[in-house]
Amino acid sequence: MTKSKSNRLSPLWSLTLARLREFYRKPEAVFWVYFFPILMVVALGVAFRNKPIEQITVDVEDSPQSANWIRALELDSRVLVSSFDSTTCRKRLRTGQSDLYITPGEELGSVSYVFDPTRPGSIVAKDLANRLIQSAAGRTDPVAVNIQEFAEPGSRYIDFLIPGLLGMGLMGGGLWGVGFAVVDMRIRKLLKRFLATPMKKSHFLVGIMTSRLFFMVPEIILLIVFSWLFFDVRVYGNWFAIVFLVLLGAVEFSGIGLLVASRARTLESVSGLMNLVMLPMWTLSGIFFSYDRFPEAVQPVIKLLPLTPLIDALRKVMLEGVTLAMLVPELLIMSCWAAACFVVALKIFRWTD
């Protein structure tokens, strides 16, 4: 071998490769990155799988007429009826142990319902109980109805949840992965050592982001395949569009991770900052439930958060089969976050202590 340029790898590729090797040689890191999201999907998927077969708990206050009404209510298998004295009934409703409590009236043919109008379950219970009681008493429906239950894949809660979890995984992976790695290198004075070489600072930062892409794509594909196998979650849209969104999301959140870690000197301060950054998105960006439930006034702000467009776009592609061309606003918001964070991080990055 001779002294020449030929034995030199590209610095960007070398930095990326070094990060990848460091990551894959840490089995515990691989475990948390790849298996934790799957555990989460399993736990949430199992928890929410049986959602439609809901149980409704109705208490009937002890009285001579109770037996009548209890018989009427028990005609519907979803209703769980018990009877107690009035104080216990009231207490059970207040503490959420029951959805509704019924007091048979003084005279035959009258009842009163006590329910909590702020609880959807309680409202449903009142309406269902009322229907059962009325028809037991002889009410007939004037219109004939034909009911079909709709439970196709794509419309269930798990179908809504999976894209949210993918987004959450991309956010957590980008922030924790990049943030901890950078601060750790700063503490070990490795950043200072790199600064003492002709390495381009932008190469270092791009190398970290590129290595994230290599970690995230397998993780997300694993998650999607897993949820398809176990929960029959299907992708209606184009796979290419999903990979593209995952890559863009990984770039976006590793950029944010770089920015969050750009000045922090300790692992404590960087994890505090990361939690601060992630907290609003965990609650607002629609991971577990639609952000439509928040007031109209804050909707535009929610839509500009880095995680919201990612989850929205993933849901649209996975559940509705929307193409990338129709997701320009989402893609634009994500790209802006990625670019802005990268530029600011490069500018304010702390290399020395």
Added chain:
Amino acid sequence: MSSKSLAISCEGVTKTYPGKPPVKAVQGVDLQIQRGECFGVLGPNGAGKTTTIEILEGLLPPTAGSVHILGMDWRTHEADIRQRIGVSLQETQLSDRLSVAETLSLFRSFYNDGLTLNESLQQVSLTDKASAWVKNLSGGQKQRLSVACAVVGNPDLLFLDEPTTGLDPSSRRQIWDIVRSFREQEKTVMITTHYMEEAERLCDRVAIFDQGRVIALGTPNELIASLGAEHVIEFTVNDDPSRPLPYDWLQELPTVEQVDIHHGEIRMTAGESHTVLGPLFEQLDRRGLALTSLTTRHASLEDVFVQLTGRQLNEAARKSTTTEAPTMEAL
């Protein structure tokens, strides 16, 4: 001399770390280092060696003063300078889970020109460890890898900050060999150390730092010659340490230049040891004192430091406290 032909030139370099109170780590350092020179920076802990070398390396902005490296200014030619210098920091923990070869090729990738992987492995005798992870290397091997990362870009100027601190003698000798082979290629080295004998053996010139200032500068021989006496005689006597006898008479012995008493140990520098020893024994005898230990040796840079500051260089080398030793004049 024009600064173009100098490897390093700095004037009035000052660094004050903000704080309460501010730390004046470096207080006006001027250095002119020729190309091809091996220059040693010596000094006790906290003397400002690392601060100075990091300012020269362009890693730390000085509070005041100007720096030129290979005739170039950091503010205008940073990228050019970086391609031509190699740096080993006092404390860097390289990535644990990369191998020696991977670490070296990562660092190599930053330089336009440089050594092959095999050449750099050979230079630091780590060829058989090429595929070992960094975390499985010994302290000395890690240190050699750190030096290898500094030379992998084939620099014209090498900065090594305490490359041998904490290493055993054979690992130290291996680092010296690297520095020597680098020197043989007419390249410049700046090395900081606590070890006076390392500087004497390795360096063409040394600067002795103390409290942020250069207190002596020259070749090791010049500095030792400045003592005016090449021999050091150290001895202890069975004197009562709480009520020591006066020792003025030591100054009158033939060829004696200086006398220091440091925690009961008496140290004299003298032109010739053999002419001192006879009269010394005679005088001790006359005063009813007996020797409990005696060594004579050639003067070293250590003695230069002691003479200039009245303190030992490596306080750790002494078991005693750090209070300043009373000199002969004070007694």
